[in-house]
Amino acid sequence: MKTHRTVPSGLTLLAYLVAFAVPVVLGVAAVGSSPYLLSKVVPEEHRETVASFGTAAASLSGAGGGLFSPAAEIGEQRYTIPGTPVAHEGEWSPRLADDYPAPEGLVPGVDFAVEIVDDTYIAHWPCRHDVPVWSFDAPPGSEADLAWAVETLASASGLALRYAGPGSEEDRESRGAISVTYGDHPMFHNAEVAGVGGPAIWPEGLILQGSVTLRPDQISPVPGDPWSRALTMHELMHAVGVDHAARHSREIMAERPGPDPQMHLGTGDRFALHLVGCH
Structure with a gap:
């Protein structure tokens, strides 16, 4: 008994x-x-x-530590806008990938990766272009972590990112902004995908639009959760043109995270943000 x-x-x-x-x-x-x-x-x-x-x-x-282990691989999305190049907005010019060699100790495709157009141009946003980040259908507890991720990314990249709060339907998928939606996505039929994100890329690598979709059940109702922050930051980095690092690497952009969610940018993350950013 x-x-x-x-x-x-x-x-x-x-x-x-x-x-x-x-x-x-x-x-x-x-x-x-x-x-x-x-x-x-x-x-x-x-x-x-x-x-x-x-x-x-x-x-x-702590750096890279946390209370909860990640339960899903983070997915991504990317799409290219065909047709005639649009007028450049703000301070922008094409960046040739060959002009930005990796520093000693960092291996492209392993420690970092960025979106490359036609094997030539680094995809990036204009530097003098305000980039509001709008949220849609945000669950309780998510606003603080999204604001934290936007501010951290803006500081590390030099991009004029700012969290603009809940968006209207006019703001959703608007040019010149990043939309963060908490809801369903076709890629979520795979239970291991927790979020998707990516930029709309015009010819020569011009980015003027980005979008992120996060599974609401992957977002903790308690602000500051390491997994929620790591997931949000990872997908936002896709939206500014950063691609995956190697699986299980000590980078936020690792294709598959390790046993502890990364909350702090790794060396490869920072160099990737240098490539697409404005410092």
Whole structure:
């Protein structure tokens, strides 16, 4: 006969306190790490304190570690716009792939990869072009992680990316922007695919549009979840022209992630963003 073990009342109270405190702490940390959310939900006199808390929590999360292991391979999508080249918008000119050799220690196709058009041009956005990132049907808890991913990517690449909040139907798939949709996608018939993303590429590698689709069941309702952040960042990097690194590599753009989700950009990730970015 199996009997119930009596739990001391003090331990029960402690368990309840931990169960309540952890989501609150993670939520405050997520808000504190996002200037967008700070400006929207935190009174001005308290923003410095909340921002400091977010920075400390991000440091404690560690590089590449996390509470949950990834459960799915991350997919991608890419498409090319045929026809006559459109007028260049902002500061943009074709980039020849041969002009950007990999530094010593990095192997193309292993440590990093970017979209190459006609085996000649690196696909990239204009540098002086505001790139709003709109969300659609975002589940609870996702806004903080999307804002974090956009701000991290903007800082690392020099691209003028900004999280613009929930979009309207006019914003969906609009030129000059990136649309992030939480919902279904034809590639999701494969249970191992958690998200897809990619740019619309005009001739010579001009990018003026990007899209991302994420499976809602892969997004944690608790902001700051390592897997949700890694997945969101990975697909956004596809939308700015970055392709897969080798499987299980220590890069956010690994074709298949390792046992722990990457939350920090690897060396190959950073060089790929240099190729498609504006630093």
